[in-house]
Amino acid sequence: MTASRQTLTQYVDSAWGDDPTHEGLGAVVTAIAEGTRLVQEKVQAAAIADVLGTTGDVNVQGEVVQILDEQSSDIFVDVLSGSGAVAAVGSEEIAEGVIVGDEDSQRYVVLMDPLDGSSNIDVAVSIGSIFGIWKREPGEAVTADSMLTPGSKQVAAVYAVYGSSTVFVVATAAGVQGFTLDASSGAFELTHPDITFPAKCQYYSVPDGYYKNWDEPTRSAATMLRDGYSLRYVGSLVADFHRNLLKGGIFWYPADDKSPNGKLRLMYEANPLGFVAEQAGGAASSGRQRILDIQPEALHQRVPLMLGPADVVEKTVSILNS
Ligand code: P6P
DSSP, rough: OOOOOOOOHHEEEETTTOOGGGGTTTHHHHHHHHHHHHHHHHHHTTTTEEEEEOEEEEEESSEEEHHHHHHHHHHHHHHHHTTOOOOOOOEEEEESOOOOOOOOOOEEEEEEEEEEEEGGGGGGGOEEEEEEEEEETTTOOOOOGGGGOGGGEOOOOOOOOEEESSSEEETTTTEEEEEEEEETTTTTEEEEEEEOOOSSSSSSEGGGGGGGGHHHHHHHHHHHHHHHHHEOHHHOOHHHHHHHHHTEEEEEEESSSSOOSSSIIIIIHHHHHHHHHHHTTTEEEEESSBBGGOOOOOTOOOOOOOEEEHHHHHHHHHHTTT
16 A cells, blocks of 8 residues: 655645745645646547647747647636736747736746647647746836746746646755646645656657758767667657656757757746756756856747756767867
């Protein structure tokens, strides 16, 4: 009989309940968990509920909007706005951020990719949601600039994976905790406490199909990875990152001659997962600098992204810049 595991609610209460510096953070993470439950239900039922496919619109990224992208963004904006602890929400699906309010209790700014990898929905491949959480200074005005703070100022990051199970990972300066949804109770149970990258790196996740578009240093670095590790590439950032975090692997989406700044977004993909990677003992780099040190210029700006064990990231960056 498995000893009863701590639930997310119990973890939030025990870890942050009496800590005034984390006041309201529990409400934000609990709201994200509620939104994750709702999105998970939609993802699982997508084909049956006829919500596969696209809305026919193109988002601010210039990408075709999947129906579930829009629905997921709406769900998370709704639960975060209702938490009472959030001042502003930025979303991949919304051109400008959503200003919720500037009450003292509304301490947090949340930037999200509400449904990452949504092109995989139609083929039942794992997808996910990603959240970076920043804390607003008391009395600080809530404006668009509130959503352009370096990743190093995050107080927490969360991601969910909608896969063979629904995983909910929460990172703070105290470490990385992994929860799994118990569908029967609706509770997230602590199944992966204190996650850190394994010492041994097994895998590399790189979009090898773009080799022809890479410069020579990028090709050399990718060849080093190919010679040293096994390729695993789902094409869903959260799924690739989560496997590499648990099993030991590096994820790298380089710049290329068609995407000089890479494909992935700094504020709500690179920064949150970079925060998780560093709290798990790893590293996050653009190939030129630490992701979390980048001074943001725009909510939807893109960045080349390398996430993984610190030694392997370092080795890759070194070749890239040799
Ligand atoms: P490519 C999914 O569309 C996504 O944004 C990430 O989840 C994923 O890592 C990447 O794009 C895959 O891009 O060019 O290999 O299809």
